[in-house]
Amino acid sequence: MPKMKVRTTAKKRFIRLSSGLVKRPQAYRRKKLTNKTAKRKRNLRKGAYVDATQRRTLIQLLPNR
Numbered sequence: 001m002p003k004m005k006v007r008t009t010a011k012k013r014f015i016r017l018s019s020g021l022v023k024r025p026q027a028y029r030r031k032k033l034t035n036k037t038a039k040r041k042r043n044l045r046k047g048a049y050v051d052a053t054q055r056r057t058l059i060q061l062l063p064n065r
Helices: 008-013 038-044 052-061
Strands: 022-024
Touching: 022 052
Parallel strands: none
Antiparallel strands: none
8 A cells, every 4th residue: 555645835834733723824924024013923923723624624634643
């Protein structure tokens, strides 16, 4: 049997937790940082969880993680 391969791009961006949730980095932190408040930039540092509608797709991309 061939081995299940992990998608490298997904491996770099998402972390699968033992609870079954998938953690992701926040978006909108790359560009136009001068227009964003310090509070908004500080909150963008934190991670977020993938929505339940996308979770199944991402788990298929990360089979052994």
